[in-house]
Amino acid sequence: MRAICCWHGWARPTVPDRLRVERHRFDPGLLREYDMRGVWGETLSPRDAWSVGRSFATVVRRAGGMRVAVGYDGRLSSPKLEAALVQGLCDGGITVRRIGPAPTPLLYYAVASAPDVHGGIEVTGSHNPKDHNGFKLDLGGQPFFGNDIVDLGRIAATGEWDRVCDRGGIETVDLAGAYVERILHALDGIDPAGIEPLRIGWDAGNGAAGPLIERLVRHLPGQHVLFHTSVDGHFPNHHPDPTEIENLQDLITAVASGKIDIGFAFDGDGDRLGVVDGRGRVLWGDQIVQILAQDLLARYPGARIMADVKCSQVLFDAITAWGGIAQIAPTGHSLIKSGMKQSGAVLAGEMTGHLFFADDYYGYDDALYGALRVLAASVRLGASVTALRDAMPRTHVTPDLRFAVPGIDPFSAVAQIIAVLRDDGVVFDATDGARVTTPDGWWLLRASNTQAMLTARAESLTARGLARLLADLDARLGSAGIRRI
CATH class of the missing domain: 3.40.120.10 (Alpha-D-Glucose-1,6-Bisphosphate, subunit A, domain 3)
Incomplete structure (x- = not known):
């Protein structure tokens, strides 16, 4: 592969001279369910980045891989973290395919489109405050999350890094042109008119x-x-x-x-x-998915489509009405990607705007490709996005209601309420917390995977119905000694 250096006008990072340690313990807050995220200068430093690279190198090598793609976003701390991460990977004997400044979908593309790339890491704080940053990881085209991240922390804390004879090398490549050419296939067969x-x-x-x-x-x-x-x-x-x-x-x-x-x-x-x-x-995430689902099911009748547990019942009912298989998924981009591979779903989405395509794409979340698919859907369906939105039923829905439960573990609180619901014979879905269905609509209670908080949500076709749903939710919380503030 021809190495092309292209930094899009950003400062080229300087690799630190020495960050090596015998073992390293991450701040517990850095090890999250879906990815790794911390505050620059407080819970996140170049030494953390080096240790992520050194530990992930061990994981990749034990899985039989030797090459990892690395990209980074535009946060002020990202160049320093990327440089330390690359050094850690190289110290672990990994060849790093450095794609430079790039959004996360380009990093995923670097892994999915190249059989000789065995993993990927994006340095990114995503949508978090500007002083936050972290890492999204991919191993062999599979999301790396949950217990994988816990194990990465264990490897670093114990220093159980594989010994290597030779440091890895660095390849610097520009994939922007190839990526844009690839996502333009979303418009294949679409009349430009x-x-x-x-x-x-x-x-x-x-x-x-x-x-x-x-x-x-x-x-x-x-x-x-x-x-x-x-x-x-x-x-x-x-x-x-x-x-x-x-x-x-x-x-x-x-x-x-x-x-x-x-x-x-x-x-x-x-x-x-x-x-x-x-x-x-x-248009919120579930409404975008509804447009994409209508288009996809016209072309792939009977396809399975996933949406996270926060999404409107209108979406799930529409998927079923159009002949698809609707599946509720737990919240979290890594959980959804993993669930798609297990279930064979060809489209998925969540309220946060993550959209996943596995019909004519690689199964990961890509907002640029998603925008093109929205345009393509509008043309194929013969209606503007505005008209498609007009056709959706109006509901009364809360935003995410997030509240702390001091002195109580949120997961234990949800488990307690689930036990009571079962004893009472209440109909609910336990995919992620409890999604309770009543004649008025539904309410959801779940524990956040990113903060020590409970999150709730409710939807009804009427304002009075929504009020009754929230009253039912509050009563259930009250039975566990919890008050929603």
Whole structure:
């Protein structure tokens, strides 16, 4: 492979001289269910990054691999963490395929598209505050999470690193062009005339997807208005989290002023998608999945589609009505990717805007590819995204209700309530916590995998129904001595 150095104008990191230790103990908060995440300068340092690399090198080598792809997002701490991570991998005898500054989907592509790459690590803080950072890991095309991350921490803490005779090497490659060419296949068979009249807004939020968006739109029909595509870890315009409506105001304002017909927004590492329609309404994750599902099931009747436990019942009912198999999944991008491989689902999504495609793609979450699939779905269905949103039933739904339970383990609290529900003969789904169905709709109670908190959500077709659902939830919480604040 020809090595091409392309840093998209960002500062090239300097590899630290010495970070080697005999063993290393991570801050417990760094080891999360889905990935590794900490606060730069407090719970996360270059030594942590070196230890992640050294430990992951041992895991990869024991699995028979020798090459790992590494990328990093635009946060101010990312270059230093990436440099230390690369050193740790090399010290562990791994050849590093360094793809440079890149959104997470490009890192996944670097693994999925190359048989000689056996794992990948993206340095990213995703949508978290700008002083946060961390690592998303992939082993052999499979998500690396849960017990895998716990075991990585154990290897580092005990220093059980495989001894190697030779340090690994570094390959620096530019995959941007190949990646853009690949995701453009989402529009295969689509008449360009269906997109040409559109004025499309793209808001990268100064995150890592910006340079690829600039490159992508040069190949697309239609008119394109770009917002905040320069990479800037200060996030000077708004925070890159498309699930918060205040971060979508530039797109909403552009729709209201007649500047654009539809808008796409991205999080800091480009794996979560937000959509604003032609009336300035935000389409939440389950509504985006509903559009994608309608399109997919017209082409793949009977396909299995997954959505996380927070998603609207409207989505699950629509999938069934269109002849698909609807499956509730636990919340979490790694859990959903793993579940898709186990169940054979070809499409999945969650409320946070992670969208996963396994029909004509690799099965991972990719917001840029997802935006193209939304455009393709609109053309194939012969309706604008606005019209497709208009056709969805109106429901009354809460946002995520997050609350602490001082002195009580959240998982134990949920388990206690589940036991009472079973004793009472209540109908509920226990995929992730308890999703209780009543004639009024449903409510959900689960323990957060990222914070010591409980999370709840409820949906009804009527306002009174929603009030009754919340009263039922509060009564169940009260039976366990918990008050929702």
